Amino acid sequence: MYTSNADTTPRLFLPDSLAADQPVALSEAQAHYLGRVMRMGPGDRLRLFNGRDGEWLARLDAVGRKHAVCVPETQLRPQAPDPDLWLAFAPLKREATELVVEKATELGVARLCPVFTERTNTSRINAERWRAIAIEAAEQCERLSVPDIAEPVRLPALLAHWPADRPLAAAIERQPHAMLHPLGASAGLLIGPEGGFASLEVELLRRHPFVVAAGLGPRILRAETAAIVGLALLQSRDGG
Amino acid sequence: MYTSNADTTPRLFLPDSLAADQPVALSEAQAHYLGRVMRMGPGDRLRLFNGRDGEWLARLDAVGRKHAVCVPETQLRPQAPDPDLWLAFAPLKREATELVVEKATELGVARLCPVFTERTNTSRINAERWRAIAIEAAEQCERLSVPDIAEPVRLPALLAHWPADRPLAAAIERQPHAMLHPLGASAGLLIGPEGGFASLEVELLRRHPFVVAAGLGPRILRAETAAIVGLALLQSRDGG
Numbered sequence: 001m002y003t004s005n006a007d008t009t010p011r012l013f014l015p016d017s018l019a020a021d022q023p024v025a026l027s028e029a030q031a032h033y034l035g036r037v038m039r040m041g042p043g044d045r046l047r048l049f050n051g052r053d054g055e056w057l058a059r060l061d062a063v064g065r066k067h068a069v070c071v072p073e074t075q076l077r078p079q080a081p082d083p084d085l086w087l088a089f090a091p092l093k094r095e096a097t098e099l100v101v102e103k104a105t106e107l108g109v110a111r112l113c114p115v116f117t118e119r120t121n122t123s124r125i126n127a128e129r130w131r132a133i134a135i136e137a138a139e140q141c142e143r144l145s146v147p148d149i150a151e152p153v154r155l156p157a158l159l160a161h162w163p164a165d166r167p168l169a170a171a172i173e174r175q176p177h178a179m180l181h182p183l184g185a186s187a188g189l190l191i192g193p194e195g196g197f198a199s200l201e202v203e204l205l206r207r208h209p210f211v212v213a214a215g216l217g218p219r220i221l222r223a224e225t226a227a228i229v230g231l232a233l234l235q236s237r238d239g240g
Numbered sequence: 241m242y243t244s245n246a247d248t249t250p251r252l253f254l255p256d257s258l259a260a261d262q263p264v265a266l267s268e269a270q271a272h273y274l275g276r277v278m279r280m281g282p283g284d285r286l287r288l289f290n291g292r293d294g295e296w297l298a299r300l301d302a303v304g305r306k307h308a309v310c311v312p313e314t315q316l317r318p319q320a321p322d323p324d325l326w327l328a329f330a331p332l333k334r335e336a337t338e339l340v341v342e343k344a345t346e347l348g349v350a351r352l353c354p355v356f357t358e359r360t361n362t363s364r365i366n367a368e369r370w371r372a373i374a375i376e377a378a379e380q381c382e383r384l385s386v387p388d389i390a391e392p393v394r395l396p397a398l399l400a401h402w403p404a405d406r407p408l409a410a411a412i413e414r415q416p417h418a419m420l421h422p423l424g425a426s427a428g429l430l431i432g433p434e435g436g437f438a439s440l441e442v443e444l445l446r447r448h449p450f451v452v453a454a455g456l457g458p459r460i461l462r463a464e465t466a467a468i469v470g471l472a473l474l475q476s477r478d479g480g
Contacts, residue, residue, distance in 0.1 A: 103465055106462060107461070107469075108459050141462065142460045143460075179476055179477065181476075217475050219381065220383075225346050225347070228343075228465070228468050228469070229468070232469040233472060236476055
């Protein structure tokens with residue numbers, strides 16, 4: 001399915017525990033959003049989730065310029081497990097990177113693993129910005145959790161610490177491969193930088209038995225498109 | 241495969257016919273790009289395609305502020321057929337719409353069909369802008385053609401004129417459907433607006449035998465993500 005015909009009640013993520021009648025404080029940005037942007041006041045309803053306690057309908061109790069308090073009333077949905085899918089990708093230009101973070105969140109990815117490769121043009125990531133984008137995407141797509149963002153590592157370290165029982169689909173370009181398909185309950189997808197992996201990196205990938213070289217179709221895709229397409233294909237099982 | 245390890249020779253689309261030693265004039269914008277942005281001069285090489293005559297290596301013959309002439313020398317690739325895949329979609333907000341046009345071009349779509357539905361918030365499209373985005377995406381992804389952009393129509397007209405022998409996968413949300421899968425050599429994908437199809441529209445869709453109700457997985461996706469995921473799944477056949 002896609003898009004909601006949906007409940008348009010504002011939906012916010014927060015770190016606090018959620019339980020009936022236990023007031024929670026919202027952040028300054030959330031207070032601003034509810035009070036100034038949405039023009040909500042005491043008694044208005046919103047939805048809250050924290051990645052652990054499901055989704056709650058809550059009543060806004062007080063809202064000021066910098067503070068807001070609300071009270072969870074009813075659990076709308078219990079917490080449900082996310083697909084155990086990790087996405088490792090080489091940071092791209094800002095817009096493309098942000099698109100990957102947003103779309104991976106929508107597609108249910110549990111963990112984002114930034115990885116630096118030979119041809120990655122950047123050596124750091126703005127994890128705070130990634131997290132803000134992931135939270136906003138989760139709020140908008142009715143997801144009950146926000147993906148973890150792993151510490152950025154270089155490719156050899158990623159592979160050295162990768163769990164041996166988690167297949168890692170790697171889109172190694174310019175080589176004919178069987179089309180990427182679901183790899184089981186726990187899996188990962190590795191997407192290289194715009195220039196592709198260096199040949200020593202391809203050799204390194206091939207030496208790891210958990211790496212599954214996989215194709216994404218006959219066309220040349222930009223890296224951010226490859227990430228979205230790969231995540232779609234990995235989850236292309238009926239009921240998956 | 242994805243991304244090119246690729247030839248970085250500039251690659252431009254133009255409408256003119258391409259044949260060995262027959263000079264062609266470039267547009268003012270292309271002259272500016274080659275001369276000012278890329279700082280190229282007479283004798284430098286570029287690549288040209290027009291959607292009919294394959295891809296050519298060409299020699300820049302003259303480049304000025306507003307004019308440039310180049311001469312095709314060698315055909316690098318013959319024209320190859322595109323997948324016969326059409327994407328009908330309800331225009332979204334500007335950024336989301338432009339993302340769909342760009343990614344659909346990368347994913348090989350032959351025709352973009354803008355369609356207005358009950359819950360579409362706009363009643364016109366900027367076809368010139370769509371075409372510019374599609375051309376730029378085709379230039380960057382090594383594609384040999386640019387998708388057609390059909391005249392925008394309302395949903396009933398789209399369905400009334402749709403070829404009966406072309407299956408149209410429709411992502412009708414909030415209903416459990418078998419996962420979208422390849423539907424044959426000629427197919428279409430229909431993606432509704434952010435608010436989904438109205439119930440009368442769903443009924444109308446169901447009355448057309450060429451419409452295949454199809455799921456995009458268990459998660460709620462934004463409309464632009466649904467378009468990309470749907471195109472990936474429709475082409476998820478090995479060698480497809």
